Amino acid sequence: MAEAVDVLIIGAGASGAAVAWSLADTRMRILCLEQGDWVKSSEYPSNGRDWEERQFGDFSTSPNRRRNAADYPIDDSDSPIKVVNFNGVGGGTILYAGHFPRMHPSDFRVRTLDGVADDWPVDYAMLEPYFALNDRMMGIASLAGDPAYPPKEAVLPPLPLGRTGTTLGRAMNRLGWHWWAADSAMATRDYEGRARCINLGHCIAGCAQGAKASTDLTYWPHAIRQRVELRTRCRVREITVNEHGMAAGAVYYDGEGVEHFQPAEVVILACNGVGTPRILLNSVSGRFPNGLANTSGLVGKNLMFHPYSSIRGYFDEPLDGYRGPHIGTWSQQFYETDRSRGFVRGYTYQFVRGQGPVLTAMTGMASGPIPWGEGHHAAYRQLFDRSAGMVAICEDLPEQHNTVTLHPQLKDANGIPAPKITYRLSENSQRMLEHSIARGVEILQAAGARDIVTEAPLPNAGWHLMGTARMGTDPGRSVVNSWGRSHDVKNLFIVDGSIFVTSGGVNPTATIQALALHVADSIKQRLANLFD
């Protein structure tokens, strides 16, 4: 049997990397198991002329389409929003757009402020030092002074405003609405071994320049230098428990399909809102017949995405097109609750630049402006390099009928039961999406756009996977406590998006990593009596 480690981390993505780095200074023996592999920067699509095609192939954001060896199937046929992810060192940060907002102070107090869902057992002020530390570790570009946030440090200069940001910013000024430079995980100057962004424009298929803060480039090199072991191509099937009801370790398959058992004193799950409940539900024992750490019955419940809307238009003058990070500016004009809008909570607009030549054709032909046959070329040239718009990231409130469960038949390449998603869009989310489209059209009209095309909810936009092992103080209504420890299993921790109580209306990575750093600090402060 393998030698026991002090800490076993499952998953090497955004949160697994952060918690591994933070715990490394304890000098404990730390091992991370990751089902995927390292991705070489020379393998990213923007190295080749087929850069757009490959985002629909081996670098697709959908695991069901990508079907790389590291991927597992997800049955999301019973959901209008499909799961997107990446399995490998860096996890979702390999393919994310790098939009890096924090959650807001109000996001942690939704019950108190708006009478919905639940307050978190932590708050913005408590997490603020971890947000700040994480911004430095990830090298976040931003512009100080955003009135949508309490004051925060700008680690790196903001992304270029560009023609797109200028055009849309002027429109926002005409409307008198909030907008600002987006916090972004792009190094706008050389930073901690990362070369500065050179506007490859293909961030969501991986950054060949290495300017984007994926955790294979940020946390992991530091953690590995401090002797954390990262073992790739190791897919965990289940976490086992001993006779005392404590986690004993994990059963996993290596890249050749050979089964192993890795014993550990502490187990930390970092597989995000689908992968984490999948492992817990697969970890069935006499003591935990409904899945590990699931006395509350809430493992896999309360799945939250962020429903997205898209509003895009075309302009008479060329804009940035496919050049530069897709995002550059944001608006939080409609973030905080205003009940006169017909819904509670709110959303962020993420303003987006244009599209490459292939996507211009695909979207233009799907939505109508570019015809088949005669007229194709003239119409195409009216759109190419001339599009811009926004997506709205809408807060999704927790509902127990939105779930991750185990599929009764479908299994991955190792024979491990696959997750099944069941999700319904709430009335509140639907109203929010409609509001975001109406206001988005106003923005584009104010900017002088024509041929405005809208869509909601975006089907292939289940980027953000939250809530399926929520944190809380009441063991009957939550899975982990305020510092990520399972209520049921005192040496089992969760540090990923599954512990979110609510979703906020922002991309979750900054908050996921701040929580992971908070959990790691909590562990370090309690080492002498961690299991009490």
Next chain:
Amino acid sequence: MSQWIPVTSPAPLQDGQRRALRRIAALMVPPSEEHGVPGAADEAIFADIVGSLGRDADAVRTALHRLDELAGGPFADCADDAQRAAALLLREGDAALTAVLVAVVVRCYYRDDRVMRSLGMELRPPYPKGFEVEQGDWSLLEPVRARGRVYREVP
């Protein structure tokens, strides 16, 4: 048990399927003298399309089979008018299958050197040269700054 097998190389298209797909490509993106570009049925571009079907190969076969049904016989062997009518029926009746055909065609068409050149694009991948993006003027934010805080204080 339904076991998931990672993606493998697709089987090649049969002759009738190749001819049907080429005809669809021609209907979709014809050549243009005005813009100095070939059509998507151009020999080199079509060879690229067929060789790049990858994960869409099965869906393309499904779409071509549907075209046969709509044409009342092998689509590739139909007269021009019947082909156009069947293609229109597909576009009006099945957005998903139409999107697959559009995707496999334009993914290759819009990376052909002749087409890229006509659009004024350099014949290179994004990396390592990258692109220039105007820095812009952040003083545009002065009105936003002047309006002050928009986040909600919490108790």
